Amino acid sequence: MQIETTHRVNYSEVDQMGVVYHANYLVWLDVARCELLRQAGMSYKELEAERGFFLAVSEVRLRYKRAARYDDLLRVRCWVREVGSRKVAFGYAVEHAERNELLATAVVELMSLSREFTPARLPAEVSQMLPVIPDPVRVD
Amino acid sequence: MQIETTHRVNYSEVDQMGVVYHANYLVWLDVARCELLRQAGMSYKELEAERGFFLAVSEVRLRYKRAARYDDLLRVRCWVREVGSRKVAFGYAVEHAERNELLATAVVELMSLSREFTPARLPAEVSQMLPVIPDPVRVD
Amino acid sequence: MQIETTHRVNYSEVDQMGVVYHANYLVWLDVARCELLRQAGMSYKELEAERGFFLAVSEVRLRYKRAARYDDLLRVRCWVREVGSRKVAFGYAVEHAERNELLATAVVELMSLSREFTPARLPAEVSQMLPVIPDPVRVD
Amino acid sequence: MQIETTHRVNYSEVDQMGVVYHANYLVWLDVARCELLRQAGMSYKELEAERGFFLAVSEVRLRYKRAARYDDLLRVRCWVREVGSRKVAFGYAVEHAERNELLATAVVELMSLSREFTPARLPAEVSQMLPVIPDPVRVD
Numbered sequence: 001m002q003i004e005t006t007h008r009v010n011y012s013e014v015d016q017m018g019v020v021y022h023a024n025y026l027v028w029l030d031v032a033r034c035e036l037l038r039q040a041g042m043s044y045k046e047l048e049a050e051r052g053f054f055l056a057v058s059e060v061r062l063r064y065k066r067a068a069r070y071d072d073l074l075r076v077r078c079w080v081r082e083v084g085s086r087k088v089a090f091g092y093a094v095e096h097a098e099r100n101e102l103l104a105t106a107v108v109e110l111m112s113l114s115r116e117f118t119p120a121r122l123p124a125e126v127s128q129m130l131p132v133i134p135d136p137v138r139v140d
Numbered sequence: 141m142q143i144e145t146t147h148r149v150n151y152s153e154v155d156q157m158g159v160v161y162h163a164n165y166l167v168w169l170d171v172a173r174c175e176l177l178r179q180a181g182m183s184y185k186e187l188e189a190e191r192g193f194f195l196a197v198s199e200v201r202l203r204y205k206r207a208a209r210y211d212d213l214l215r216v217r218c219w220v221r222e223v224g225s226r227k228v229a230f231g232y233a234v235e236h237a238e239r240n241e242l243l244a245t246a247v248v249e250l251m252s253l254s255r256e257f258t259p260a261r262l263p264a265e266v267s268q269m270l271p272v273i274p275d276p277v278r279v280d
Numbered sequence: 281m282q283i284e285t286t287h288r289v290n291y292s293e294v295d296q297m298g299v300v301y302h303a304n305y306l307v308w309l310d311v312a313r314c315e316l317l318r319q320a321g322m323s324y325k326e327l328e329a330e331r332g333f334f335l336a337v338s339e340v341r342l343r344y345k346r347a348a349r350y351d352d353l354l355r356v357r358c359w360v361r362e363v364g365s366r367k368v369a370f371g372y373a374v375e376h377a378e379r380n381e382l383l384a385t386a387v388v389e390l391m392s393l394s395r396e397f398t399p400a401r402l403p404a405e406v407s408q409m410l411p412v413i414p415d416p417v418r419v420d
Numbered sequence: 421m422q423i424e425t426t427h428r429v430n431y432s433e434v435d436q437m438g439v440v441y442h443a444n445y446l447v448w449l450d451v452a453r454c455e456l457l458r459q460a461g462m463s464y465k466e467l468e469a470e471r472g473f474f475l476a477v478s479e480v481r482l483r484y485k486r487a488a489r490y491d492d493l494l495r496v497r498c499w500v501r502e503v504g505s506r507k508v509a510f511g512y513a514v515e516h517a518e519r520n521e522l523l524a525t526a527v528v529e530l531m532s533l534s535r536e537f538t539p540a541r542l543p544a545e546v547s548q549m550l551p552v553i554p555d556p557v558r559v560d
Contacts, residue, residue, distance in 0.1 A: 008311075010307060010310060010311050010314070011155055011156070011161065011310050011314070011324075012155070012161050012163060012306075012307045012310060014155055014156045015151055015152070015154055015155070015156070016151070016154045016155070016156060016157075016158045016210060017156075017474060017476065017537070018156045019476070021151065021152050022446060022477040022480065023152060023443045023444070023446035023447055023450075024443070026292075026442060026443035026446070027290060027292045027443055030290060030291050030292060030443075031288075031290050034290070034291070034351075043351065044291075044351075045350055045351040054437060056437065056439070056484070056487075057442040057484055058483070058484050059481075059482065059483050059484065060442065060480065060481070060482040060484075061479075061480070061481050061482075062479065062480040062481075063478070063479050064476070064477055064478050064479065064480075067476075067537075070156060070325055071314075071323065071324075071325040117437070117487075148451075150447060150450060150451050150454070151450050151454070151464075152446075152447045152450060157334060157336065157397070159336070162306060162337040162340065163303045163304070163306035163307055163310075164303070166302060166303035166306070166432075167303055167430060167432045170303075170430060170431050170432060171428075171430050174430070174431070174491075183491065184431075184491075185490055185491040194297060196297065196299070196344070196347070197302040197344055198343070198344050199341075199342065199343050199344065200302065200340065200341070200342040200344075201339075201340070201341050201342075202339065202340040202341075203338070203339050204336070204337055204338050204339065204340075207336075207397075210465055211454075211463065211464075211465040257297070257347075291435055291436070291441065292435070292441050292443060294435055294436045295431055295432070295434055295435070295436070296431070296434045296435065296436060296437075296438045296490060297436075298436045301431065301432050303432060350436060
């Protein structure tokens with residue numbers, strides 16, 4: 001399973017070089033990750049509110065290959081790379097939606113936390129809903 | 141009482157016109173407001189954590205007069221304009237610290253909320269610590 | 281003419297009160313304003329790149345009425361309030377898309393600038409494409 | 421050579437878990453990197469404006485170890501890890517300034533670009549001013 005979201009670059013995201021400031025990619029990855037959870041059958045909002053289960057980012061690796069510019073329409077592809085007892089790793093490819101160019105790749109690892117923000121095992125129902133696939137794009 | 145904070149414009153704040161993106165000013169105003177509270181004898185963190193007392197922004201008016209640019213050193217002046225039973229209004233002047241130019245003026249009104257996020261009276265100890273002064277700079 | 285955009289609140293936009301941090305609304309308004317220009321027949325990107333014509337925010341008034349929360353789906357309505365020789369004012373209503381509640385109203389004024397960032401008259405072709413309508417929602 | 425900057429966490433940076441949203445660290449790293457360049461004798465602003473020389477982020481690796489919270493005072497340590505003919509890698513440690521705890525480590529690689537945004541050699545005067553040191557903190 002691999003999901004896709006789209007995002008049109010807005011003016012707040014672009015810096016004085018005329019390209020997207022690098023920190024903004026992390027927000028798009030977050031949006032894509034939540035969409036993957038939603039399509040897998042659970043919204044992250046419900047995980048937090050109803051199960052008292054949190055996912056906190058523990059590691060980020062991002063490679064920027066080509067710049068994105070104001071008003072560009074982007075596609076973010078997201079998939080599950082690894083599911084451990086206490087963590088999940090997602091892979092990402094950010095592409096220019098019209099030119100089909102790869103702009104960036106990323107890996108984001110999240111730790112599973114309890115309501116008290118201590119490390120906790122991923123509930124089995126959750127890890128079963130997260131189907132690991134081989135990387136469709138090289139991200140390492 | 142009027143307080144001052146300084147801020148050096150960073151790369152994330154500047155857009156492709158080469159000037160600070162307008163939404164960023166609101167963060168600087170927030171930082172200055174918290175510094176005023178701190179200098180008045182209470183940190184906003186303690187107000188939230190220990191008294192269960194919250195201030196939520198209910199209104200913002202901002203006038204942009206001159207642009208701020210990357211690496212500019214800015215001065216934000218902040219004062220209390222009005223204290224009501226359930227709200228406080230702060231006035232602001234954002235200046236270029238080296239050229240002493242006025243870049244923007246602002247008014248931000250906040251409502252007092254209880255721990256349940258319902259409107260609540262400003263505690264007397266708090267409103268007494270917030271000395272209203274006449275606007276040192278025209279902000280309306 | 282009045283346009284609508286939608287936005288799902290993401291995790292980066294929410295603060296520790298569990299509600300959207302107030303500065304983020306300005307980005308949504310910007311996105312809606314650019315969409316209005318696009319639907320009126322000109323993209324802001326082209327205005328900048330091809331005509332050397334810039335719109336810089338000169339004034340912002342925002343009233344926050346109800347909080348928006350993580351994962352809420354919002355609707356931003358945007359219209360033209362005034363067109364002058366050198367400035368344009370847009371009106372906005374931010375609504376909860378599912379509950380149809382009004383969350384915030386806003387007015388944003390922009391100045392027309394030349395490629396040298398000096399005040400410039402709005403080109404007639406541009407001002408003709410911006411149809412002023414009476415405020416559908418009270419924003420003052 | 422290793423430089424230090426400090427940053428007090430502001431309200432806009434904290435999410436509904438009550439901890440700093442992970443993307444904000446990248447802005448602090450940027451500020452620290454610019455401060456290192458300034459202390460090494462060249463401001464990044466001048467590099468761009470006077471020499472037409474740009475540094476674009478090409479890779480980011482961040483490990484989050486402990487959370488930062490609202491109003492925490494942080495220390496960001498920054499040093500040069502590698503200087504190549506066309507790229508520079510910086511290492512970072514983000515620490516809680518009062519508790520001296522390590523909160524995060526990072527590596528950010530930047531590519532050298534010409535005014536036309538094509539890859540360009542790092543000018544010798546620049547690379548000579550960037551003294552590589554062994555990592556004072558493990559960042560890999």
